[in-house]
Amino acid sequence: MSDIAGTRPALTWVVHLSVAALVLLWVFPTLGLLISSFRTADQIATSGWWKSLFPSEQNLTLRTAAPETQAQQDGIYVIEGNLFGEAGDANISVWGISSRAIDAFEPGDTAELRKGGTITVASNGDYRMENAEEFTGSRGSRVFATATTPPEFTVQNYNKVLLDPGNVDGMGNAFFNTLTVTIPATIIPILVAAFAAYALAWMEFPGRALLIAAVVGLLVVPLQLALIPLLKFHLSIGIGKGYLGVWMAHTGFGMPLAIYLLRNYMAGLPRDLIENARVDGATEFQIFTKLILPLSFPALASFAIFQFLWTWNDLLVAKVFLIDASGQTTVMTNRIVELLGTRGGNWEILATAAFVSIAVPLAVFFAMQKYLVRGLLAGSVK
Amino acid sequence: MHPAIQGLLTIVIGVSGCVGYFYFSNQFLDKVLFPARGPNAGRNINRANMIRPWLFLFPALAALGLYLAYPVYETLRLSLTERIPGGGYQWAGADNYVQMVAEPKFWEAMRNNMLWLIVVPALSTGFGLLVAQLTDRIRWGNVAKSLIFMPMAISFVGASVIWKLVYDTRPAEQDQIGILNAVYIFFGGTDPQTWLTIPFWNNFFLMVVLVWIQTGFAMVILSAALRGIPEETIEAAILDGANPFQIFFRIKVPQIKTTILVVWTTITITVLKVFDIVFAMTNGQWETQVLANYMYDKLFRANDWGVGSASAMVIMVLVTPILIWNVRNARKEMR
Secondary structure, three states, rough: OOOOOOOOHHHHHHHHHHHHHHHHHHHHHHHHHHHOOOOOOOHHHHHHHHHHOOOEEEEEEEEOOOOHHHHEEEOOOEEEOOOOOOOOOOEEEEEEEEOOEEEEOOOOOEEOOOOEEEEEOOOOOOOEEEEEOOOOOOOOOOEEEEEOOOOEEEEEEHHHHHHHOOOOOOOHHHHHHHHHHHEEEEHHHHHHHHHHHHHHHHHHOOOOOHHHHHHHHHHHOOOOHHHHHHHHHHHOOOOOOOOOHHHHHHHHHHHHHHHHHHHHHOOOOOOHHHHHHHHHOOOOHHHHHHHHHHOOOOHHHHHHHHHHHHHHHHHHHHHHHHOOOOOOOEEEEEEHHHHHOOOOHHHHHHHHHHHHHHHHHHHHHHOOOOHHHHHHHHHHHO | OOOHHHHHHHHHHHHHHHHHHHHHHHHHHHHHOOOOOOOOHHHHHHHHHHHHHHHHHHHHHHEEEEHHHHHHHHHHHHHHHHHHHHHHEEEEEOOOHHHHHOOOOHHHHHHHHHHHHHHHHHHHHHHHHHHHHOOOOOOOHHHHHHHHHHHOOHHHHHHHHHHHHHHOOOOOOOOOOHHHHHHHHHHHOOOOOHHHHOOHHHHHHHHHHHHHHHHHHHHHHHHHHHHHHOOOHHHHHHHHHOOOHHHHHHHHHHOHHHHHHHHHHHHHHHOOOOOOHHHHHOOOOOOOOOOOHHHHHHHHHHOOHHHHHHHHHHHHHHHHHHHHHHHHHHHHHOO
């Protein structure tokens, strides 16, 4: 039976390996940005993010403590300390005291300082300077070291991008604006569409089939067509550019998918249930609120996720209907595009800003994946 | 007023407005207009039930009409008129279209859009099918699928940043921080390339971003379709001695042909609307223009509503065959 598909060990291995390769390929780009957002600007600019996971060898310029910290021991002046501040996991392989010979000494060697005295550096960065006379000057001596430093990450980028109010490149404001756009733009269409979907699924009236066909047709109408006519309309009724306009636009653009998804789901509910309720004298309004809405929860959740992801991630609608010349109402996607223009090389800012905006949808995605998949399966026109 | 409070207020007003509208309009219909009592009770109930669907439908229909149907008409009208300095419009016939067709940038956008239309749906569907088939029988398949599905949740703009880091270029003497250049140098490339500025090929580097996002979508739908194939057909093929490739291409793929077509067309629609990726990564420079970005340029940079609307109509025309096909399928299914 070793010929049966999927049971040959060699083939199974090929399958496992190719899936692993594909997954890696798909995850790698995002992982790169995530890791970069936890590195300092220097680290990002000097080495690839994939190297940051392993200890890296770097040439560092370090400084000993200032002469004022010297102490007298047995008649000689001594300065002691650690070049990295405190002994950590860093490991010095070679060091020097001149920028022209940074690899002159091994750890444990003793070097003659130019201004008098000697210095001994251990591999973990501990040093001891000795001098028969008093050390002079206001600053410590420079030490050049080639050291292997362990992976090092920082949350300083996130502090700067999210919490620092003085930072003109900050995302805090845009984050709240995005939330302000997203939540009403998710909730209101659900309600409006649910009533319509119920009518299309369970009420008999002339023109019903035509309306359903129209909804299916409108599913694919590119929203690009709506930009100018609706902007003109908003300006003429006095809404102008602002939150109200963007909420209305998102409600309109989300409507076909909402009606389509919800109608398909509601049409699949058992007919007996609804007819029994009708026979028992429930009004259509009661049937809808007490019976249909609770039963349609999975479909409502699916659409809510779609609409949330789409409004959160949207750039075009916000640019056209929301963001005015003052720039106060900017959303995160727009901030990121601006940063790409002005701070194209500053990956620590870009990566962090992008991840701030990606994090929320990703959390929603992983928490509610079940509903998302269900919605996708129901929403693609079969 | 702080926008957040305004947002909360809008939710409250919007939700209670909706509920209030539906509740009171139904009450009005049943109690005032056609009360179900008195001499005409029977006739009144029938009449109320004829009107009620339209009460339920009205807000949704108004939104659909105003935000999707009316713009199609208005865009068509705008594309056939031109603005007169000082306000007002005048009939321009096909002038806008003639002007658009004369622009090399338009043809560049058309050519690129055609490339996108072929490459992205093909690759996304292909990869999606591959992953769906490979993960079907392995134990950690669901984890793998969920990771490949993940880019679906990432915005086009976020994805553009992610991929810009992949394509990043540093001068030759420095360490490369973009993984593509690092790999290129590792395999013997001499000079680091600025991938996004190489005409023609840079289009493909942009398409990769969309393929990366859309593969998850294709995979989810095709995976469900593969699971829906009757076991017996596969067992019969195994008994007849078919090898795994024959089973896949001769037994499975033909049975999910319609689903593949659905996935393909859905991705096609997404491709036609793609704007953010090009806007964020190259903004149409270095010969990467596409129709949606061309249209945005015309509408909001050049402020030329006539030509902008004309190019929007081109997108609409390209979508129309799929629109008709979808509507026909939906009607067939309902019967």
